[in-house]
Amino acid sequence: MSEETSWLLGRLDASALPFWDALQHPTTPNVVNAVIASGAGAMVLLGALAAVVFLTWTKRWRWLWREWLTSPDHKKIGIMFIMIALVMLARAVIEAVFMRLQQAVGLDGGFLTAEHFGQLFTTHGTIMVFFMAMPFLTGIINYVMPLQIGARDLSFPVMNSISLGLTAAGAAIVMVSLILAPFSTGGWSGYPSFTESATNPGAGVDYWIWAVTLSTLSSTLTGINFAVTIYKRRAPGMQWFRLPLFTWTALCTSILMIFGMPPLTVATALLALDRYLDFHFFTVDLGGNMMNYINLFWAFGHPEVYILILPAFGIFSEVFSTFSGKKLYGYGALVIATMAIAVLSFTVWLHHFFTMGQSAHVNAIFGIATMLIGIPTGVKIYDWMLTMFRGRIRFSVPMIYAVGFILLFVLGGLTGIILAVPSVDYQIHNTLFLVAHFHNMLIPGLLFGMLAGTNLWFPKAFGFRLEERWGRRAAIGWIVGFMLAFFPLYALGILGMPRRSAAFFEPAYLPWTMAAMVGAVVILFAMLFLLIQLWVSVRDRHANRVPGGDPWDGRSLEWSIASPPPAYNFPVIPEVHSRDAYMRQKETGGGAHPRPDAYGDIEMPASSAMGPIIGIAGFLMAFGLTWYQWWLVVAAGAVSLVALIARGFVRNATRVIPAAEVRREHEAWIATLDSLTPITRADEQTRANRGLPASPIEGAVQ
Amino acid sequence: MSTSSLHSTASVGVRAFGLLAVFALAGCSDAHLTFLDPQGPVAAAQRHQFWLVIAVTSTVVLPVLVLTPWILVRYRYGRQAAYRPQWGFSKLADLVIWGVPVLVVIVLAITAWRSTLALDPYKPLTSDTPPLEVQVIGFDWKWLFVYPEQGIASVNRLVIPAGRPVSFELTSASVMQGFFIPALGSQIDVMNRMTTKLHLQADETGTFIGKNMQYNGTGFHQQRFVTQAVAPAAFQRFVDRTRQDGVPLDADAYRALDERGTAARLRQRLAPETAVAERGEIATLAFSALPAGFFDAVVAHESPNWNARDGEDGPPETGTDQDEPTNRDERRHERRNTQAATTGSRQS
Incomplete structure (x- = not known):
């Protein structure tokens, strides 16, 4: 830290601007890269500006603050998590297209500088894991899980809002790095000693450290919140083995978050101590050893894989069962398999570095442990197939994602087993084969799951169905684009192409990198179709409304209430008598929507500014730490501390919704229901679908 | 100077261009890019x-x-x-x-x-001939191959006798890197202050591409090397010519090696009279006059003894007892696992 710093700006100066280097050294590659980088920065600025103008023009600032930012409602927080995920998804997909483009013309060069390419793969990976996948699944669990267990909110609603604030702060840090560059080039895993200040003294690695730290703190809090909610807030009669499978996966994911996230928080904190205070945890000298980082990182990293994938498994379980009009096959086995995966996920981290020189016995044991995970995962696949077997399969959009998932995911499983055999891994470790494998798990596994979940629960959240035609195009675009983009990467990996290569010199790679680029473009179109789907859906929302609240003939409790649900979710907390609680209610007497005998006052959490305050303070502290603006760090820390203490003195943490209001709203909804015509599944995708299914058996039979 | 810059797979690979099946490619090209076209x-x-x-x-x-x-x-x-x-x-x-x-x-x-x-990379290969010892040091962004018995070293050019096992001992003078010759076998990580081991063998003569697999900065994709498996006589010629024509590996040369930069830049610096390698070519450089204990000094972050020379005459190739390992082998064998060298030694 010998460089000149000012007290106000720290080490931030004009050289952080993305076009500064090109002004100093206007060579062709520098100018090309500066144009791309500045364009990205300008898009962030213009996007933010457009949002500000829109909010001011439509006078919605107060609405935004009161109805959304300070709301403790798990449904609104869930939607905001998903919005962060979608914005970040768009950026990371565009980055992926640039990387594919670079490698498509990358024989002997390409148009991106190696430094720029390094930042692209680092931000792409960091965003996709921490700011796309995590917020997406957190958002969906946030929205759906309390509805499925018959709860009114999470156990700690304000903490939920703080989790959102921290994730938003981390995402904002990554976004700001486009305007005040650079970001790290150390990859999403940030291995030292490359990321130590001896090799990388700049602000890039610090941006990465603080963005990831904010995200892991957020996820730890989220995990605690979800787990406690599932333990404590289940409706009467909702015994463990009556939980919908999605809630089971949410529970397993939360437990993994609680135990899996802190190792990374610790690892990045120790790396920060190395970089800021000359500690030597992971340096090459004075007793440091980067192997410790690598072990800590994957003690997080492997459970993380299952944090990402288990909720998607839960969504697919709901999708297969709902759209086959059939009970889930092997519920017990699926629960056991999910738990087994959660436990085993902590025992396999070493397979991320078979090549680091440990003994063959250790490698073999971890390889076999890895294969063991294949057993419960394989069982799940067959359980889903047996769920469809002797069902009535409807190809709605979520089902297309689910079918794409099942067919592609087994191929990813196959390549996973190949990687798990240490003797073979020695040939394909750190090649594009590995990159293809984990994208094969995470795109069909996680992303298809999240998109299926979005299509499944969107009508619940907003009261109208998403448009089917564009939804189907987007789903098929993703499936085809994925295959085109990543199957060639398997071939390139077998041909020995290292991951993270800015360029290559083997002409034999060229056809494959070109094919992969075509796939990336198809995925870009799939993204565009998603956008069109959303636009068309909003435009035609009146025609596609589902006031009945149950457009898919659903099985769990979230379908038993209005769409969108009232703030308190359930006018009266339901009593649960079996698995597939709502389906049973529809099948047996008593009716789908019985009138409660009596209504009571409902106590809900009051709004709180804690989330935005901690989020903004977290962002400013991370920014100050990155650029050595110590006054900002101290000020932001003080604000957080004062806010936390002040929160302890808040007396009115709840608000009461009177019974009369609950009665009025619920009676109004029941009156609406009476005006609807029940439909059979044949009309599911038509405008006749108002969210009221005909009674189950006759509804599913044609 | 034996600073021959070797054309990489570029020329031979051109024939493979357009072949859309990876396995067909592996079978009919002599580019030897992959283990599906194994050369060992x-x-x-x-x-x-x-x-x-x-x-x-x-x-x-x-x-x-x-x-x-x-x-x-x-x-x-x-x-x-x-x-x-x-x-x-x-x-x-x-x-x-x-x-x-x-x-x-x-x-x-x-x-x-x-x-x-x-297939444990640490396990010596069974063979009638004793292994050739090669020490590998990963720099940013070039590989140095040290032949302790021959007293020579070579940048980005690994010459080995075909049909004879090679025993590698590896370290990094910089951050973590991954040493990999796909056509011959396993990759292994190389790490600062630590050593790893690897045993490979080429069955026939041939030229194979080698790579770094672990990202280490902007020159990462250029950190490639060429492996030439040659007949025993040709190997001896390589050793003799390198001893004769190589740049002496002295303190100045080491400083240049240790600087971040590609092999092309290194060659420009140490042997400016030779043409700079073009894009896609692998720049190589040969070193003579290897200081004694050079590899161990690099591992321990110590300054090599620039005046003591190793293997000027080269050990008698046939004199090694094939059944009993030498003291050196025994000592190595005990260092079974990756381990940190003494941590108290001063940093270079």
Whole structure:
């Protein structure tokens, strides 16, 4: 830290601007890269500006603050998590297209500088894991899980809002790095000693450290919140083995978050101590050893894989069962398999570095442990197939994602087993084969799951169905684009192409990198179709409304209430008598929507500014730490501390919704229901679908 | 100067361009990019293992790929196939869907255990000839191959006798890197202050590409090297010529090596009279007059003794007792696992 710093700006100066280097050294590659980088920065600025103008023009600032930012409602927080995920998804997909483009013309060069390419793969990976996948699944669990267990909110609603604030702060840090560059080039895993200040003294690695730290703190809090909610807030009669499978996966994911996230928080904190205070945890000298980082990182990293994938498994379980009009096959086995995966996920981290020189016995044991995970995962696949077997399969959009998932995911499983055999891994470790494998798990596994979940629960959240035609195009675009983009990467990996290569010199790679680029473009179109789907859906929302609240003939409790649900979710907390609680209610007497005998006052959490305050303070502290603006760090820390203490003195943490209001709203909804015509599944995708299914058996039979 | 810059696979690879099947490519090109076109016993065993794992795992994967479309067609809404909405469990089905994967994993576990022990990169290869010792040092962004017995070193050019095992001892003078010759066998990580080991062998003469697999900065993709497996006589000629024409490896040369930069830049600096390698070519450089204990000094962050020379005359090639390991081998053998060298030594 010998460089000149000012007290106000720290080490931030004009050289952080993305076009500064090109002004100093206007060579062709520098100018090309500066144009791309500045364009990205300008898009962030213009996007933010457009949002500000829109909010001011439509006078919605107060609405935004009161109805959304300070709301403790798990449904609104869930939607905001998903919005962060979608914005970040768009950026990371565009980055992926640039990387594919670079490698498509990358024989002997390409148009991106190696430094720029390094930042692209680092931000792409960091965003996709921490700011796309995590917020997406957190958002969906946030929205759906309390509805499925018959709860009114999470156990700690304000903490939920703080989790959102921290994730938003981390995402904002990554976004700001486009305007005040650079970001790290150390990859999403940030291995030292490359990321130590001896090799990388700049602000890039610090941006990465603080963005990831904010995200892991957020996820730890989220995990605690979800787990406690599932333990404590289940409706009467909702015994463990009556939980919908999605809630089971949410529970397993939360437990993994609680135990899996802190190792990374610790690892990045120790790396920060190395970089800021000359500690030597992971340096090459004075007793440091980067192997410790690598072990800590994957003690997080492997459970993380299952944090990402288990909720998607839960969504697919709901999708297969709902759209086959059939009970889930092997519920017990699926629960056991999910738990087994959660436990085993902590025992396999070493397979991320078979090549680091440990003994063959250790490698073999971890390889076999890895294969063991294949057993419960394989069982799940067959359980889903047996769920469809002797069902009535409807190809709605979520089902297309689910079918794409099942067919592609087994191929990813196959390549996973190949990687798990240490003797073979020695040939394909750190090649594009590995990159293809984990994208094969995470795109069909996680992303298809999240998109299926979005299509499944969107009508619940907003009261109208998403448009089917564009939804189907987007789903098929993703499936085809994925295959085109990543199957060639398997071939390139077998041909020995290292991951993270800015360029290559083997002409034999060229056809494959070109094919992969075509796939990336198809995925870009799939993204565009998603956008069109959303636009068309909003435009035609009146025609596609589902006031009945149950457009898919659903099985769990979230379908038993209005769409969108009232703030308190359930006018009266339901009593649960079996698995597939709502389906049973529809099948047996008593009716789908019985009138409660009596209504009571409902106590809900009051709004709180804690989330935005901690989020903004977290962002400013991370920014100050990155650029050595110590006054900002101290000020932001003080604000957080004062806010936390002040929160302890808040007396009115709840608000009461009177019974009369609950009665009025619920009676109004029941009156609406009476005006609807029940439909059979044949009309599911038509405008006749108002969210009221005909009674189950006759509804599913044609 | 023996600073021959070798054309990489560029010229031969051109013929492969356009071949769309990876396996066809592996079979008919002499680019030797992949272990599916193995040039040594380790890579050949890995290819065998690769196909075996695919075959065994397919017993679980193929039914999914076949049965899923069948189920989707047969039971789609609108068909009059059987409908059992309340059916959710079958003992027989559960026995099969748990039993078969368990059996498959047992088979895979046994083969994985055996092959992992057999192909342990630390395990010396069985051969009638004693292994050639090569020490590898990863710099940013070039590889230095040290031949301690011959007293020479070479940047980005690894020359080995065909048919004779090579025993590598590896370290990094910089951040972590990955040493990999796909056509010959396993990759292994190289790390600062630590050593790893690797045993490979080329069956026939030939030229193979080698790479760094672990990202280490902007020159990462240029950190490639060429491996030449040659006849024993040609190997001796390489050693003799390098001793004669190589740049002496002295303190100045080491400083240049240790600087971040590509091999092309290094050659421009140390041997400016030779042409700078073009894009896609691998720049190489030969060093003579290797200081004694050079590799160990680099591992321990100590300054090599620039005045003591190693192996000026070279050990008698035939004099090594083949059955009993030398003291040096024994000492090495004890350092079985990756380990940090003495941490108290001063930093260079």
